[in-house]
Structure formats: C-alpha cells, structure tokens
Amino acid sequence: MRSVASTVLTLVLFATYLGIGALAHDTHFSLGWVLASTVLVWAGPAQIILISTLGSGATVVQAAIAVTVSAIRLFPMVVSVLPMMRTEQTKRRHLVLATHFIAVTLWVECFRLFPQVPRERRIAFTHGLGIGLCSVCLFATTLGYGLAANLPPLLGAAILLLTPLAFLLSTARNCRQLSDVLALVLGLALFPLVSLLQTGVDILISGISAGTIAYGVHRWRERQ
Amino acid sequence: MSDFIGDWHALLVLVIAGFLPNEVWRMLGLWFGGGIDEGSELLVWVRAVATAILAGVIAQILVLPPGSLASIPDWLRYGAVAAGFAVFMLTRRSIFAGVVGGEAVMLAGKWWLG
Incomplete structure (x- = not known):
C-alpha cells in the first residue's frame, strides 16, 4: 500500500x-x-x-x-x-x-x-x-x-x-524518440482536419496516418 | 445512448467494444511474448500509431468538447492547454505543475469573461 x-x-x-x-x-x-x-x-x-x-x-x-x-x-x-x-x-x-x-x-x-x-x-x-x-x-x-x-x-x-x-x-x-514526438504533434494536428470528413472513424484515420508518417520520418533519419 | 443505460445491453457493449478488444493484447503478450525484441521496428511503428491515436483523442475532446466543457470558448480551451504545456516545459516536465497551470488559465479566463 x-x-x-x-x-x-x-x-x-x-x-x-x-x-x-x-x-x-x-x-x-x-x-x-x-x-x-x-x-x-x-x-x-x-x-x-x-x-x-x-x-x-x-x-x-x-x-x-x-x-x-x-x-x-x-x-x-x-x-x-x-x-x-x-x-x-x-x-x-x-x-x-x-x-x-x-x-x-x-x-x-x-x-x-x-x-x-x-x-x-x-x-x-x-x-x-x-x-x-x-x-x-x-x-x-x-x-x-x-x-x-x-x-x-x-x-x-x-x-x-x-x-x-x-x-x-x-x-x-x-516520448522516447523522435518518432514518438512527431506522432504526438501530427496526431494532434491531423485530427481536426480528418474530422471535417465525418467518417465515423476519424480517430483511426488520423492516428494511423500520423503514426505512419512519424515512423517514416524516423526510418528516413536512420538511413541518413 | 439513453435507451440502454444500465441494462444488460449496455454491459454487453462494454464487453464487446471495450473489454475484449483491449484485453486481447495483454493476453497475446502473455502467450506469445517470449521472442519479441522491445526495440524492434514493428514496435516502434506500433508505438507511434498508438501515440497518434491518443493525440487524436486529446484533440477530439478539445475540438468537439463534451458536456459542460462546451461552455468554454474555443480559444480559451486551446489557450489553457497551450499554457499548461508551457508550464510543463518550464518546470522540467512536471505533469502536476502543467495540469495546475492549464486549469488556472482556464478558470481565470472564464472568470474574466464573466
């Protein structure tokens, strides 16, 4: 306790x-x-x-x-x-x-x-x-x-x-790495845009795309 | 929503939409967790997507506020969260100070508006 x-x-x-x-x-x-x-x-x-x-x-x-x-x-x-x-x-x-x-x-x-x-x-x-x-x-x-x-x-x-x-x-x-920070910022920024589409799965669309972009940037930076 | 509050239907929705889809990952971790490296690329992506989904939920509550939060003007909600974040950064990442700071800005702003 x-x-x-x-x-x-x-x-x-x-x-x-x-x-x-x-x-x-x-x-x-x-x-x-x-x-x-x-x-x-x-x-x-x-x-x-x-x-x-x-x-x-x-x-x-x-x-x-x-x-x-x-x-x-x-x-x-x-x-x-x-x-x-x-x-x-x-x-x-x-x-x-x-x-x-x-x-x-x-x-x-x-x-x-x-x-x-x-x-x-x-x-x-x-x-x-x-x-x-x-x-x-x-x-x-x-x-x-x-x-x-x-x-x-x-x-x-x-x-x-x-x-x-x-x-x-x-x-x-x-947030431990760049990809985490980017995912947080992009996730915050993308949701208001995606919610204009009124799909009913706005959170999923914005989350998966923001997370994947963040991961892509992380991969790209590692290759440099 | 109000047609199934408190009855078996509401509980069933909780189990199907909440408990099972959440618990399955814990149990998968228990069953198949032996051979996965915590630093693997797949987990970096999973963590990024999970973080972005949570960020989307935060944005949803701020942009499309539920209940009494809707009585606070848009700019004040965003300003209060931005202020909370600024306090958090200035206090060497103290979550407590950031939360108190953000709440104080919202209360002061609403009081000032009358």
Missing part, C-alpha cells in the same frame, strides 16, 4: 479517472457502467476512446476497432515486464491477473520498484499494487461522476479539461 500512496503517478491517474467519471456523466453513461469499465478495461486511453466514440454516436464495431488499436501498446508492455516476474515454478495461469493489471502506470512502477522486491514475491506485489491503484481509480471515477452531476458548469468544465491535460503531458513525458 505504501507503494500506491507514494507514487506521483497516482496523482496523475487520480486526475485522469476524475476526468473519466465526469466524461461518462456528460455523455450519459450510468455510474455502474463506468465503474465496470474501470475494472474490466483498466486502461485510461481505451476507456476515454470507448466513452467518447460511443457517446458521439459511433457503432459498437467502430468503437471496438478504435479501442483495440489503442490497446496494441499494452502488448510490448506485457512482453517486457513479465520476464521480471517469472520464476522456474511460475505457470502461465499464475500470471493472468497480474497481466490484466498491466497498464502504463503499473508498467512504469514495476520497473522502478521491482529491484526492491524478491523475485518470488513479485506476482503478489503486482496484485497488491494493481488492486490498490484500481481502488483509488474507482474512487476517483465515482467522485468525478458525482462532481460533474452536482457542480456548477465552470467547475465541471475544469474537471473535463483534466483529461486532455493529463494525457497530453504524460504522453509528452513518455
């Missing part, structure tokens, strides 16, 4: 989930639904994509495609963190719950905290950290939902602004 309380990222996570709760309220989802999404999906970006695409009238298939593309980044995270938890006796099924908890915050914290945890206790440690963070987020979701319902519009707007701010800044902080 001390690890949960002491991380700065917990504050950012709290702000994000306050925003998710408020967003769910303003797009007319029920509180139970958004809490279930926090437990089952357990990935802030995917939840925001899910809520905002469904809320703006996209079909289930369109929302699912947008969510699954955003979730691809979980794959390299899982691949890189699981070897640190395994021992010779570890079976795959022992890792299922720990794998479910892996999202960007937990992934970063595992790299920071694992060196202090004996290997055979790391799975239990991950479960504890995951359940702790998830409880904090459930509380934040409920609080954000309640605040959006009861606060004057100005403060409600302030809570909704938390989501883009927290995501923009934490993504900017995680």
